[in-house]
Amino acid sequence: MKKINLIYVLFFAIIFSCKENTKQTTVKEVTIADIDTTTVRKHLYTLASDEMEGRGTGTQGIEKAAQYIESKFKKFGLKTYDTLNNYRQTFTFTNRQTKKEITASNIIGVLEGKSKKDEYVVVSAHYDHLGIRNKEGQLDSIYNGADDDASGTTAVLALAEYFSKKKINERTILFIAFTGEEMGLIGSNHFGKGIDSTKFVAGINIEMIGKESNYGPKTAWLTGFNRSDFGTIIQKNLEGSGYVLHPDPFQKFNLFFRSDNASLARLGIPAHTFSTGPIDVDIHYHKASDEPETLNVSNITETIRAIAIGTESIIKGEDTPTRVVLTVEEMTGRRKKKK
Numbered sequence: 001m002k003k004i005n006l007i008y009v010l011f012f013a014i015i016f017s018c019k020e021n022t023k024q025t026t027v028k029e030v031t032i033a034d035i036d037t038t039t040v041r042k043h044l045y046t047l048a049s050d051e052m053e054g055r056g057t058g059t060q061g062i063e064k065a066a067q068y069i070e071s072k073f074k075k076f077g078l079k080t081y082d083t084l085n086n087y088r089q090t091f092t093f094t095n096r097q098t099k100k101e102i103t104a105s106n107i108i109g110v111l112e113g114k115s116k117k118d119e120y121v122v123v124s125a126h127y128d129h130l131g132i133r134n135k136e137g138q139l140d141s142i143y144n145g146a147d148d149d150a151s152g153t154t155a156v157l158a159l160a161e162y163f164s165k166k167k168i169n170e171r172t173i174l175f176i177a178f179t180g181e182e183m184g185l186i187g188s189n190h191f192g193k194g195i196d197s198t199k200f201v202a203g204i205n206i207e208m209i210g211k212e213s214n215y216g217p218k219t220a221w222l223t224g225f226n227r228s229d230f231g232t233i234i235q236k237n238l239e240g241s242g243y244v245l246h247p248d249p250f251q252k253f254n255l256f257f258r259s260d261n262a263s264l265a266r267l268g269i270p271a272h273t274f275s276t277g278p279i280d281v282d283i284h285y286h287k288a289s290d291e292p293e294t295l296n297v298s299n300i301t302e303t304i305r306a307i308a309i310g311t312e313s314i315i316k317g318e319d320t321p322t323r324v325v326l327t328v329e330e331m332t333g334r335r336k337k338k339k
């Protein structure tokens with residue numbers, strides 16, 4: 001009798017432990033709420049910390065930022081790009097002001113598409129900023145570049161984590177942290193030179209999303225809104241989400257050509273920049289005071305979620321934005337001579 005009882009106990013113990021196991025292996029569904037303020041705060045405060053020394057291109061500080069981004073790409077299981085054997089696209093260029101040779105790296109992670117592997121969507125931000133500048137009478141010499149553009153780089157990392165878990169991308173996504181943007185779109189320009197632009201379906205660039213936009217809470221704006229139908233696709237996908245995308249309110253600043261999207265747009269790729277920056281009144285813009293404490297982490301989180309929802313149909317291969325058409329002057333980046 002005792003033996004039989006023991007067998008029963010063992011039998012139920014095995015069944016129970018099997019049930020427990022299946023419970024543990026059930027994968028939790030990935031939702032937009034997984035992009036949360038805790039994750040956003042962590043990336044933002046790390047990238048904009050004094051330890052990164054303002055992430056000046058070619059410095060030790062930006063090297064720390066590069067390593068942080070690489071460690072996250074590795075953690076999310078991203079692959080390397082094209083013929084590269086790590087996440088770095090390294091190159092040298094001459095600094096126009098100092099005439100010094102600088103070695104710099106774009107950091108590129110690839111999430112391969114399920115069915116449309118040869119159709120690329122770029123999700124990018126620049127991870128460089130102005131570095132350390134000693135100015136007379138100024139106590140703080142570190143230009144942390146929290147809004148510009150640790151906030152955008154945070155978005156690239158959060159979107160890389162989200163889409164790598166969500167696994168809905170029929171198209172291949174290239175997550176890129178560009179270098180040398182502040183020196184004149186150097187990193188994105190270098191990247192653009194080496195690509196077959198016909199394979200690139202869209203460019204999603206993110207700049208300064210740490211402050212509420214001029215249109216109010218839960219809004220962002222897009223540069224070059226009328227240059228392709230990218231913006232109207234995003235607007236359609238955001239319907240009912242409570243978040244609204246507007247055209248760029250600062251036409252006079254020519255912002256479409258002032259961030260890394262321009263290096264891709266010049267090749268005809270519908271590449272635009274998302275931003276919420278109130279740059280007409282922003283007292284911290286390109287100042288040492290662009291610190292993470294001046295930013296609204298909820299604004300960043302909500303904007304990243306909106307970008308994920310807004311671009312989903314492009315990433316899934318359901319929508320293909322029209323190509324950007326530019327004038328010769330716009331394509332070459334040359335300005336018309338003033339008479």
Ligand SMILES: [Zn+2]
Nearest residue numbers: 126148149207
């Ligand atoms: Zn910027």
